[in-house]
Amino acid sequence: MKTIKFLSLxxxxxxxxxxxxxxxxxxPEEINEEEVITTMTVTLTPQGGGAAITLxxxxxxxxxxxxxxxxxxxNLSENTTYNGSLVLLNETETPAEEVNEEIEGEAAEHQFFxxxxxxxxxxxxxxxxxxxxxxxxxxxxxxxxxxxxxTFTLETTDASSGTLTVTLRHEPKKxxxxxxxxxxxxxxxxxxxxxxxx
Amino acid sequence: xxxxxxxxxxxxxxxxxxxxxxxxxxxxxxxxxxSKAPLENASILIVGxxxxxxxDSLGNYRIExxxxxxxxxxxxxxxxxxxxxxxxxxxxxxxxxSLEHHLEExxxxxxxxxxxxxxxxxxxxxxxxxxxxxxxxxxxxxxxLRELNGVASLNTGANIVKPTIHGLNGSRVLILNDGVRMxxxxxxxxxxxxxxxxxxxxxxxxxxxxxxxxxxDAIGGTxxxxxxxxxxxxxxxxxxxxxxxxxxxxxxxxxxxxxxxxEGWFVKGQGSFKRFGDHEAPDxxxxxxxxxxxxxxxxxxxxxxxxxxDVRYAYFTSEIAILRASxxxxxxxxxxxxxxxxxxxxxxxxxxxxNPRQEVTHHLGKVKLYKRFEGLGKxxxxxxxxxxxxxxxxxxxxxxxxxxxxxxxxxTHTLTTDFKWDAKEDIQLHFGLLGRYQENFPNPATGxxxxxxxxxxxxxGSFLVGExxxxxxxxxxxxxxxxxSRIDAQKFYQTSRWNERNYNVDFQDIIVDDRGNTLLTNPxxxxxxxxxxxxxNYEISPGDRLKLNYTLAQRAPNPSELFSDGLHHSAARIELxxxxxxxxxxxxxxxxxxxxxxxxxFTLEPFANWIQxxxxxxxxxxxxxxxxxxxxxxxxxxxxxxxxxxxFGYANWTPAVKTEHRFSLVKGKDITRNSAxxxxxxxxxxxxxxxxxxxxxxxxxxxxxxxxxxxNETPENISVFSPQDQEDVVLxxxxxxxxxxxxxxxxxxxxxxxxxxxxTTSLVVSNLLDSNYREYLNRQRFFADDLGRNFLIQLxxxx
Numbered sequence: 002m003k004t005i006k007f008l009s010l011x012x013x014x015x016x017x018x019x020x021x022x023x024x025x026x027x028x029p030e031e032i033n034e035e036e037v038i039t040t041m042t043v044t045l046t047p048q049g050g051g052a053a054i055t056l057x058x059x060x061x062x063x064x065x066x067x068x069x070x071x072x073x074x075x076n077l078s079e080n081t082t083y084n085g086s087l088v089l090l091n092e093t094e095t096p097a098e099e100v101n102e103e104i105e106g107e108a109a110e111h112q113f114f115x116x117x118x119x120x121x122x123x124x125x126x127x128x129x130x131x132x133x134x135x136x137x138x139x140x141x142x143x144x145x146x147x148x149x150x151x152t153f154t155l156e157t158t159d160a161s162s163g164t165l166t167v168t169l170r171h172e173p174k175k176x177x178x179x180x181x182x183x184x185x186x187x188x189x190x191x192x193x194x195x196x197x198x199x
Numbered sequence: 200x201x202x203x204x205x206x207x208x209x210x211x212x213x214x215x216x217x218x219x220x221x222x223x224x225x226x227x228x229x230x231x232x233x234s235k236a237p238l239e240n241a242s243i244l245i246v247g248x249x250x251x252x253x254x255d256s257l258g259n260y261r262i263e264x265x266x267x268x269x270x271x272x273x274x275x276x277x278x279x280x281x282x283x284x285x286x287x288x289x290x291x292x293x294x295x296x297s298l299e300h301h302l303e304e305x306x307x308x309x310x311x312x313x314x315x316x317x318x319x320x321x322x323x324x325x326x327x328x329x330x331x332x333x334x335x336x337x338x339x340x341x342x343x344l345r346e347l348n349g350v351a352s353l354n355t356g357a358n359i360v361k362p363t364i365h366g367l368n369g370s371r372v373l374i375l376n377d378g379v380r381m382x383x384x385x386x387x388x389x390x391x392x393x394x395x396x397x398x399x400x401x402x403x404x405x406x407x408x409x410x411x412x413x414x415x416d417a418i419g420g421t422x423x424x425x426x427x428x429x430x431x432x433x434x435x436x437x438x439x440x441x442x443x444x445x446x447x448x449x450x451x452x453x454x455x456x457x458x459x460x461x462e463g464w465f466v467k468g469q470g471s472f473k474r475f476g477d478h479e480a481p482d483x484x485x486x487x488x489x490x491x492x493x494x495x496x497x498x499x500x501x502x503x504x505x506x507x508x509d510v511r512y513a514y515f516t517s518e519i520a521i522l523r524a525s526x527x528x529x530x531x532x533x534x535x536x537x538x539x540x541x542x543x544x545x546x547x548x549x550x551x552x553x554n555p556r557q558e559v560t561h562h563l564g565k566v567k568l569y570k571r572f573e574g575l576g577k578x579x580x581x582x583x584x585x586x587x588x589x590x591x592x593x594x595x596x597x598x599x600x601x602x603x604x605x606x607x608x609x610x611t612h613t614l615t616t617d618f619k620w621d622a623k624e625d626i627q628l629h630f631g632l633l634g635r636y637q638e639n640f641p642n643p644a645t646g647x648x649x650x651x652x653x654x655x656x657x658x659x660g661s662f663l664v665g666e667x668x669x670x671x672x673x674x675x676x677x678x679x680x681x682x683x684s685r686i687d688a689q690k691f692y693q694t695s696r697w698n699e700r701n702y703n704v705d706f707q708d709i710i711v712d713d714r715g716n717t718l719l720t721n722p723x724x725x726x727x728x729x730x731x732x733x734x735x736n737y738e739i740s741p742g743d744r745l746k747l748n749y750t751l752a753q754r755a756p757n758p759s760e761l762f763s764d765g766l767h768h769s770a771a772r773i774e775l776x777x778x779x780x781x782x783x784x785x786x787x788x789x790x791x792x793x794x795x796x797x798x799x800x801f802t803l804e805p806f807a808n809w810i811q812x813x814x815x816x817x818x819x820x821x822x823x824x825x826x827x828x829x830x831x832x833x834x835x836x837x838x839x840x841x842x843x844x845x846x847f848g849y850a851n852w853t854p855a856v857k858t859e860h861r862f863s864l865v866k867g868k869d870i871t872r873n874s875a876x877x878x879x880x881x882x883x884x885x886x887x888x889x890x891x892x893x894x895x896x897x898x899x900x901x902x903x904x905x906x907x908x909x910x911n912e913t914p915e916n917i918s919v920f921s922p923q924d925q926e927d928v929v930l931x932x933x934x935x936x937x938x939x940x941x942x943x944x945x946x947x948x949x950x951x952x953x954x955x956x957x958x959t960t961s962l963v964v965s966n967l968l969d970s971n972y973r974e975y976l977n978r979q980r981f982f983a984d985d986l987g988r989n990f991l992i993q994l995x996x997x998x
Contacts, residue, residue, distance in 0.1 A: 035646035060825040064766035066699035068823040188528030191827040
C-alpha cells in the first residue's frame, strides 16, 4: 500500500506542477537583435577638396524579406584620389548603434575587401592597418600590421562606368593576398555599387 | 543467495519428513492465468525428489504419499513459463495453480536477455540485438540503427545522427525510450536523439505507424528502446564496456550494475562517458568536430507477476562541436565552399570544442505502476517528465561570442494509462489514454530573434488495438487511434515578413500588439488526427511466412514547420515555416515474405507510402540582405509517394562460414510537381561474410562491403543572382555526391574469467581502405569528406 501512496503522491505532484506552469500567459520579451548591421555608408572625399560622394546600403529588416536599399549620391570625377571611410550602423536600435568599434576591437579578425569591376577605371588601396586599432581583448593597440580597410583610398583615371564591391569578412585568413578567394572567412557585409566616373 | 539457501533447507526438511507420517496428498487444478482454461499436460515435480505427475485433460493433478513437511513444487507446461511454489503440508492439501500462458507477456519475471516481443504482428519490424548494440557503445543510436535494413540516417557530421526509416525522419520517427516518448526537439535537422545508447537493453524498429499504442503520427516509424529485463531472483550483476577509437582519438566508458532482491525488488544504475577530439577525413582533419557526452540513469522498483512499480531517472548531456568550415556567411560563401572541394578551415588536431557547437541536456523521469487482474488482463499507469535544454553557439562578433544564439527549454509532462485484455486465448485487446502538456521557452538573452517561439501544447490521445488468432496459421490485427493536439504560441513577426507571407490577409485577427516594425501574435491551432491499422500474418508452412499491413496515419505539423522564420545561422539559410500548414496524412501498405530453408533464407519487404499534404523543407530561392544573398528554405505541403524495397538474405555455407546480404531502396516523388523528393536515402547494398570457430574462445571475424549508389533522383538546383558576377549562378545545393564503397572488419573473442565473469574483446575497423567519400544525407557534404579509416577496440567485462 505504501508504494501506491507514494505513486499517487508523485502523480498528484506532477499534475500540480503542470497546472502551475501553465498559467503564465504574459507576453514574451521582444528581442532586439544586437548583432545586426543594417547600414553601411562609404564616404568618398576628394583629396583636393570638393563635395563628398556617399555610397550606402541599408536593410532595416535585417534578415527579413526586404532587400537592402542601395543609394549612390553622385558620380566620381576623373583623375581624382578620394579618401574613403566606412561607417557601419545597427539602426534597429534607437539611437542607432555604431558597429565600427566592434570591428576595430577585433581588427585582426576582420577585413574589408574592395573589388573593382574591370570596366571602372579606378584602383583602391588600404590606408589603415591593425596596429591603428585598440584590441578589445588586450585593451592595447594591435601589434600586427595587416590591412583592415575601415579607411582606404580610391583613385580614378578616365571616365568609365562599372561596379565597386565592398565586402567585410569575419575570420579571414590573415595575412592574405588581398583577394577574397584567398582570404576565406564568413561574409558579414557585401554590397555592389554601380559607379560612374565622368 | 537466499533462493539457494531456502532450496537447500527445503531438501533437508523433506529428507527429515521421510521418517514421519507419509500418507498425505496435494491435489488441484492447473489453469491458464488469463483465460482460466484448464491446462493439460502440465507437470508438477517435487523438487529434490523424483515425484512428478502430469495434469489430465481437465487440468487436474494429484500427488500422493507425501510426508508432513515443506516442499517446493516445480510446475511447468510446454507453452508456459515454469514456476516454483513453496508448500507446507500438514495433511491433505488442495492447491489450484494458475500458469502464465503467454511467454511474451512475462516481461517482468523473465531473466535478462534480448528476447523482445514483437510490437506489432503484421508490420515490418526489426530488432537490434544487445550484442550488436554494444559494438556501438561509443557511437550513437543512429549509427547502430543503420545496421537494420531500411534504416538510414540524416547526419550533421559524425556526431549528430538522426535515424531515417523508409526515407523519413525527424518528427515522423517516434522514439520511445523505456516507454517514454522522447520530446527533445526532434524537428530540427541537426537535432540528434538525446538518449544514451548504453542505457538500452534492446532496440526494435517498426517501419511505419502500425504500433498505434505508442502514437499515431509515426509516419516514418517507431524506434522502441527498452531496458534489459531484471531477473526475479536474488542476485547482483554488472557490465563494463571500454572503447578506444582511433579516429577522433577518443573513446568511451560505460558501466552498469543491477542488484535484485527477493520478491521482485531491484535497483539498477548505469553511467557512461564519451570524449572525442577532431575527427579526420582521409586527407585532412575535420576541424572542430569533437564531442563530449555524459549519460546516467537510476532505476528501482518492485516487479512481481501480479503487480509492480518502478521509478526511473535518466540524465543525458552532450556537447558537440560543428565542423568549422560548415559555418558560412552567405550564398557566395556556400558556392565557394561547394566549388572548393576541401574545407576552408583546416587546423591541427585538438580536443577543444569551439564555436559553432551545441550543448544539449535532457532529463527524463518516469513513474510506472502495473497490476494484473486474474482472468482479465493487465493495467498500466505511467507519468513521465522530460526537460530538454538546447544551446547552439555560433561564431559571433565581440562579447556575444560566448552567448548562445539558440537557447530553448522544452518541458513535457505526460500521463498515460492502458489496459490489455488477454483473458481469451485467441483475442487480445489493448486500450489506452494519453494526456500531455508541453511548454517551450526560448530564452531572450540570446540577442537573436527566436527561431522557435514560446508555445504551450496540449495533447490528448486514445487508442484501441486488437489481435485475433484465427487459427494456428493466421493472425489478424487491427487498431484505431484518435489524437487531439492544440498549440498556443506567442510569436513576434517582423512586419515585413508578415506581409511577405500574406499573413496580413489570412491571419490579421491573431495580432496582439502592433509595434511598428514587429508584431506580437498569438496563433492558436487545433488538430484532430485519426490513425488506423489493419494487417494479417499468415504462416504458409513452418519457415514460410507472409505479412501484410495497411496503416493510415496523420501527423500534426511541428512548431518548426509552423513558425520557423529567420536566418538559421548554423545552416546559413533562411528557414520559413507557414501558419497555414495542416496535418499530413499517410497511407502505407507494406508486405513481408520470409522464407527459411535449411541452409539459407530470405526476406522480401516491399512498401508503398502515399502521403497527402506531405510537409517538406526545401530550397526555394534566395533573399538579399546586407550580408549578401541567402538561400531560402521554405516549408510547403505537397502530395508525395514513397516506394521502397528491403531485401535480406543469408546462407550458411559451412557451420563456420556464413554470408549475409542486404539491399535497400527508396524512391520518393513529389506527385504534385512531378519531381523527386529531397533527402531520400540512396540505394544501398551490403554483403558480409563471417567466419566463426566457437572452440577458439568463441572467435569470430567478419568482413562487410557496403556499396552506396549515387542518389540520382534529387530536386532541381536553384539558380541565384550574384550581384558581384552580375549574373545568375547555379547553386548546386541538391546535387548528390558520387557513389562510394566501404569495407569494414569485425572480430570478437570471449575469455571466461572465473565462474560468473567474462571478458569479450572486439576489434572493429571501418572504412578499411581509407576511401574518400561524401554521403548525400550528410549535411556537411558541401564542405568536407566523410570520415576516414577508424579502428575501434572494445573490452567488455560481464560480472
